[in-house]
Amino acid sequence: MANINEVAEAAGVSISTVSYALSGKRPVAPDTRRRIEAAVLELGYSPNAGARMLAGSRTQIFALTEPLRTDTHAPTHMAFVLATAVAARRNDYDILLLTDEQAQAGMSRVAANRLVDAILVLDVAPDDARVALARQIATPTVFIGIPDDNEGLICVDLDFEAAAAWAVDLLADAGHRSIGLVGQADTAYVKSNFPPRVRAGVLERSAERGLSAAFGTTGVRHTNRQQTRRAVAEMLDAGATALILHCADDAHAAVLAELDDRGMSVPGDVSVISVGASFDLGALPVALDSIPLVPQSSCDLAVDLALQTLGPDQPEPGVRLIPPVYTARGSIAAPRSSEAPAD
Amino acid sequence: MANINEVAEAAGVSISTVSYALSGKRPVAPDTRRRIEAAVLELGYSPNAGARMLAGSRTQIFALTEPLRTDTHAPTHMAFVLATAVAARRNDYDILLLTDEQAQAGMSRVAANRLVDAILVLDVAPDDARVALARQIATPTVFIGIPDDNEGLICVDLDFEAAAAWAVDLLADAGHRSIGLVGQADTAYVKSNFPPRVRAGVLERSAERGLSAAFGTTGVRHTNRQQTRRAVAEMLDAGATALILHCADDAHAAVLAELDDRGMSVPGDVSVISVGASFDLGALPVALDSIPLVPQSSCDLAVDLALQTLGPDQPEPGVRLIPPVYTARGSIAAPRSSEAPAD
DNA sequence: TTGAAAGCGCTACCAA
DNA sequence: TTGGTAGCGCTTTCAA
Numbered sequence: 145m146a147n148i149n150e151v152a153e154a155a156g157v158s159i160s161t162v163s164y165a166l167s168g169k170r171p172v173a174p175d176t177r178r179r180i181e182a183a184v185l186e187l188g189y190s191p192n193a194g195a196r197m198l199a200g201s202r203t204q205i206f207a208l209t210e211p212l213r214t215d216t217h218a219p220t221h222m223a224f225v226l227a228t229a230v231a232a233r234r235n236d237y238d239i240l241l242l243t244d245e246q247a248q249a250g251m252s253r254v255a256a257n258r259l260v261d262a263i264l265v266l267d268v269a270p271d272d273a274r275v276a277l278a279r280q281i282a283t284p285t286v287f288i289g290i291p292d293d294n295e296g297l298i299c300v301d302l303d304f305e306a307a308a309a310w311a312v313d314l315l316a317d318a319g320h321r322s323i324g325l326v327g328q329a330d331t332a333y334v335k336s337n338f339p340p341r342v343r344a345g346v347l348e349r350s351a352e353r354g355l356s357a358a359f360g361t362t363g364v365r366h367t368n369r370q371q372t373r374r375a376v377a378e379m380l381d382a383g384a385t386a387l388i389l390h391c392a393d394d395a396h397a398a399v400l401a402e403l404d405d406r407g408m409s410v411p412g413d414v415s416v417i418s419v420g421a422s423f424d425l426g427a428l429p430v431a432l433d434s435i436p437l438v439p440q441s442s443c444d445l446a447v448d449l450a451l452q453t454l455g456p457d458q459p460e461p462g463v464r465l466i467p468p469v470y471t472a473r474g475s476i477a478a479p480r481s482s483e484a485p486a487d
Numbered sequence: 488m489a490n491i492n493e494v495a496e497a498a499g500v501s502i503s504t505v506s507y508a509l510s511g512k513r514p515v516a517p518d519t520r521r522r523i524e525a526a527v528l529e530l531g532y533s534p535n536a537g538a539r540m541l542a543g544s545r546t547q548i549f550a551l552t553e554p555l556r557t558d559t560h561a562p563t564h565m566a567f568v569l570a571t572a573v574a575a576r577r578n579d580y581d582i583l584l585l586t587d588e589q590a591q592a593g594m595s596r597v598a599a600n601r602l603v604d605a606i607l608v609l610d611v612a613p614d615d616a617r618v619a620l621a622r623q624i625a626t627p628t629v630f631i632g633i634p635d636d637n638e639g640l641i642c643v644d645l646d647f648e649a650a651a652a653w654a655v656d657l658l659a660d661a662g663h664r665s666i667g668l669v670g671q672a673d674t675a676y677v678k679s680n681f682p683p684r685v686r687a688g689v690l691e692r693s694a695e696r697g698l699s700a701a702f703g704t705t706g707v708r709h710t711n712r713q714q715t716r717r718a719v720a721e722m723l724d725a726g727a728t729a730l731i732l733h734c735a736d737d738a739h740a741a742v743l744a745e746l747d748d749r750g751m752s753v754p755g756d757v758s759v760i761s762v763g764a765s766f767d768l769g770a771l772p773v774a775l776d777s778i779p780l781v782p783q784s785s786c787d788l789a790v791d792l793a794l795q796t797l798g799p800d801q802p803e804p805g806v807r808l809i810p811p812v813y814t815a816r817g818s819i820a821a822p823r824s825s826e827a828p829a830d
Numbered sequence: 831t832t833g834a835a836a837g838c839g840c841t842a843c844c845a846a
Numbered sequence: 847t848t849g850g851t852a853g854c855g856c857t858t859t860c861a862a
Contacts, residue, residue, distance in 0.1 A: 145599070145601065145625070147854095147855055147856085148855060148856065149855080157832075157833085158832070158833045158834075159833090159834095159855090159856080159857095160832075160833060160834075160835090160857080160858080160859095161831090161832060161833075163856070163857060163858080164832090164857090164858090167857080169857090169858085170831090170832090170858095171831075172831075172832085173831060173832085176831080176832085188599065190596070190599035190600050191600070191855080191856070192541070192600065192601050192854085192855050192856070193540065193546070193597075193600040193601055193602040194537050194538075194539075194540025194541035194546065194601065194602075194854080194855080194856090195537075195540075195541050195838090195854070195855035195856040195857090196537075196855085196856060196857080197536065197537025197538075197540065197541075197838090197856095198535070198537040198538050198540075198541050198837095198838045198839065198840085198854085198855080198856070198857090199837080199838055199855075199856040199857040199858080200838090200856075200857055200858090201838095201857090203536070203537065205583070208584070212569060218561040218562040218564075218565045219561040219562075221561075221565065222561045222564065222565060225584070226555060226586055229584055229586045229588075230586070230588065233586075233588050233593075238583055238584070238585075238597075238602070239583070239584040240548070240581055240582065240583055240584070241551070241568070241572055241581070241582040241583070241584050242581075243569055243572040243573070243576075245572075245573060245576050250576075253533070254536075254581075256488070256531065256533035257533050257534070257535065257536040258488065258535050258536055258537065259536040259537075259581070282488070366770065369740075394737065397712075427709070490838095490839055490840085491839060491840065492839080500848075500849085501848070501849045501850070502839090502840080502841095502849090502850095503841080503842080503843095503848075503849060503850075503851085504847090504848060504849075506840070506841060506842080507841095507842090507848090510841080512841090512842080513842090513847085513848090514847070515847075515848085516847060516848085519847080519848080534839080534840070535838085535839050535840070537838080537839080537840090538838070538839035538840040538841090538854090539839085539840060539841080540840095540854090541838085541839080541840070541841090541853095541854045541855065541856085542839075542840040542841040542842080542853080542854055543840075543841055543842090543854090544841090544854095
């Protein structure tokens with residue numbers, strides 16, 4: 145591995161000129177720059193990471209903390225990890241994985257270590273222990289998700305309430321008066337932050353619009369096919385003409401299976417809209433309208449904010465809610481026996 | 488952030504003594520050590536990561552490369568990432584995530600950078616492009632999985648063939664003459680390395696033992712419930728009295744659902760054994776015998792080997808197969824109309 | 831437009 | 847048993 149001295153020698157310049165030529169922090173004569181670039185290429189030079197960390201003030205590494213919660217939906221989680229890595233790499237940053245083995249030891253360690261420039265927090269719980277830690281350590285921390293106590297923190301998340309309310313509006317506008325929300329597994333309403341926000345969004349907007357809204361979950365810990373179908377059956381039997389789905393992919397499938405078994409078509413007999421899904425709805429047998437959770441949006445913003453904390457002007461602490469996006473795919477229509485206009 | 492100088496001053500010793508007291512690479516008088524430890528604690532000292540990388544020869548970081556293959560089973564993948572992180576931390580190593588954005592750019596980069604001491608390769612494909620890269624770079628690389636061309640590489644994996652053969656033996660010993668293998672999704676037999684090994688293990692051992700063995704997959708890309716149940720139905724109709732399951736968790740559930748629908752009990756009417764599962768079989772409605780894939784075993788060994796490559800005696804290149812482990816849970820019995828002894 | 835040189839904070843060799 | 851100190855390879859100030 146060549147070092148900066150060898151490059152300098154090969155190019156016939158000093159090491160500082162090499163450094164500046166590569167960082168661009170000082171103008172370098174075109175001819176000089178060419179010679180340096182040639183030397184770099186020929187020697188296969190790449191600046192030593194440790195030396196840069198020590199001399200410079202940046203490590204070019206973000207830590208990503210992810211708890212080992214077994215009840216987290218693996219594909220969703222992976223999508224976020226991936227989106228974070230992509231966003232980081234776009235800004236020349238790498239991701240160091242912190243699966244908090246010994247509680248939050250990892251966060252303290254890399255902060256004390258100066259191994260990372262900032263910490264990104266994933267899979268945030270309402271009473272997340274990492275909140276207290278974030279306040280203690282000097283390393284800037286960005287939460288992807290919103291803990292209950294978020295005073296002074298930087299948080300990023302989809303505006304789940306707005307997404308849920310929007311879904312209700314779409315159904316109400318189509319003429320539905322009674323709807324059902326197929327939510328997540330029971331535990332999600334205790335251990336995660338966003339499911340309650342979706343539920344609140346649906347219930348509150350329904351009340352405002354004068355709709356009756358039922359709520360059901362998909363299982364105790366994971367999706368339970370039977371329970372999911374039962375929940376749907378109850379909602380339909382109670383008169384629901386539309387469903388809002390805020391659940392895992394297999395639960396989506398279970399709901400559609402129940403409708404199919406009942407000989408009900410979408411949107412002919414029932415309108416359906418998916419809210420907060422981060423998986424590919426295209427794999428389902430029926431095309432569904434969707435207000436999705438887009439991991440890349442959250443992660444891009446989070447990385448942006450993390451970078452800002454390293455710059456001259458600190459970003460304001462606070463919660464950044466990402467406006468939802470709606471994609472129509474024809475799964476919403478007027479209810480069968482509605483007085484709403486047919487078109 | 489305190490540095491080593493402040494610790495040395497506070498303890499009234501030289502910085503080299505502090506360094507040696509912390510690394511243990513040189514004996515330090517008990518009393519001196521105590522003073523140093525007190526100073527470390529009081530100042531909250533933690534050695535600067537960049538400085539250690541530069542001065543020492545170790546970065547205490549392993550890279551973990553994981554392709555973004557969308558057809559990879561997310562929970563299994565996560566289990567491996569996690570197991571790697573755990574194994575690494577046990578040896579004071581951190582994990583840097585390389586989702587190979589621009590092909591294999593990440594591997595080359597961290598190798599040139601000297602950001603990591605070794606690279607761990609996950610989710611290995613038969614014709615994996617990372618094989619060629621591993622041979623080019625100076626950074627030691629350990630494969631968790633076995634590419635077709637593995638000459639000169641260090642590879643670690645469960646002995647899937649032995650696991651499959653063992654399963655056949657168990658069923659043959661119980662008196663079964665006709666069995667079925669419920670395999671993975673179709674694509675897995677092209678894009679992954681281990682599914683064909685399980686299939687080969689089952690088919691070859693079946694031939695040796697004189698059993699007839701049928702093979703079916705669970706879908707084109709992902710588990711398809713219908714196709715899975717159809718595959719099972721065909722096997723049973725063709726006379727299979729036992730099933731070997733090498734498929735995802737939802738496919739396991741689908742198989743059991745099919746048996747249930749047919750009014751068949753396990754192991755009364757059909758014997759079932761799961762091979763190479765890395766998820767929790769406890770969530771299934773029926774307790775199944777299992778020869779599992781244990782991510783932690785593979786990852787522990789991989790990290791061990793990675794550490795060895797950094798030491799004085801290099802590990803031999805070659806494939807390390809981890810012997811399978813069998814757990815009986817009462818899902819194997821003699822076939823209904825068998826001549827085998829009832830006990 | 832370029833160079834010289836002072837660190838960054840640690841490890842590990844050489845002395846004592 | 848301990849201390850002094852020469853680097854590790856880079857960034858960045860100060861001078862020219």
